[in-house]
Amino acid sequence: MKKVLTLTLAVAIVAGGYMSEANGAGEQPSKQAPSISEINIYTPKELNARQKDLVDIGRYTASGDQGALKSTIASAIERGTLTPQEVSIAIRQLYSAAGLKQMNEALSTFNQLREERPEFGADYEKMVPKQTGLSALLGNGTNGAALAKAKNEDAKEAVQYNTFRMKKPKPQNRNRSRLGKLDRELVAAAALGTRVGKNNLFAASEKSLSELGLSKYQIENLETLIF
Structure with missing residues (x-):
């Protein structure tokens, strides 16, 4: 009887071990919090x-x-990263x-670019046509044929309105x-x-940029662009 009890106990222990291993194999590992290196993956690098x-x-x-500045401004406006108004603000605060x-x-460079590229926001006002020849003829009491001829001449001499094709701003x-x-x-x-x-002045500016949200990698990128 004693041998039977001992054998039964041994079988129970062995069976319990197999059950424990089977249950452990089916368990899913708990999800751990991301490491610091994983978090840095999502930090802007530049x-x-x-x-x-x-x-x-x-x-x-x-x-x-001025050449590089002009090219940069034109490219930024064309790509939509900056508007003409923002370019103007950016330059004016650099005094x-x-x-x-x-x-x-x-x-001065920016204004020159706006004159060359009306789609960048230059304001073209209507010009007043010249009226010298017609006014002189009217004052002398010229006949109808002469008046018609004078009108045609004035039309040729008159400054024409802006005919540049305007680009629609990006929404x-x-x-x-x-x-x-x-x-x-x-x-x-x-x-x-x-x-x-x-x-020290530049270091203070970098500190302000960091406080405003730039990562240390972006500040390093800034230094790479400048120095």
Whole structure:
């Protein structure tokens, strides 16, 4: 009887072990929180296209490279990353970071571009046609044939209205005419860094950019673009 009880107990223990292994094999591992390295995957590694255009506007304004500035502005407006109004705001706020002379030169370049490219927002007002020949003939009491001839001559001499084909603004940019605080700080930091290099002032600007939401990788990207 004692042997039977011992054998029964042994069988029960062995069977329990197999059941435990079977149950363990079917369990799913619990999902752990993502590691720090996994979280960093979702951190922006560099500036976006709009931010890079602002950086280029800041650094070319400060360096006085008007050719590169003109090309950057034209490309940014064509791609829709910046509107003409935003470009104007970005340049006008650089009187301190880039210098007053550099800011005025950049504005002059931008105005020249707007004159060359009316779709960038230049305002073309109607011109008053010249009336010298017709007025003189009317004053002398000329006959109908002479009047008709004078009208034709005046029509040739008159300044014609603007006939440029205007591009429709992109829907997402139509009502966008302001720069946010981060945009303003970014373009100013780019101009300041280009002008004075890596000093305490530029370090303070980088700190402000970090507080406004730029990652350390984006700030490193900014430095790569400037220096």
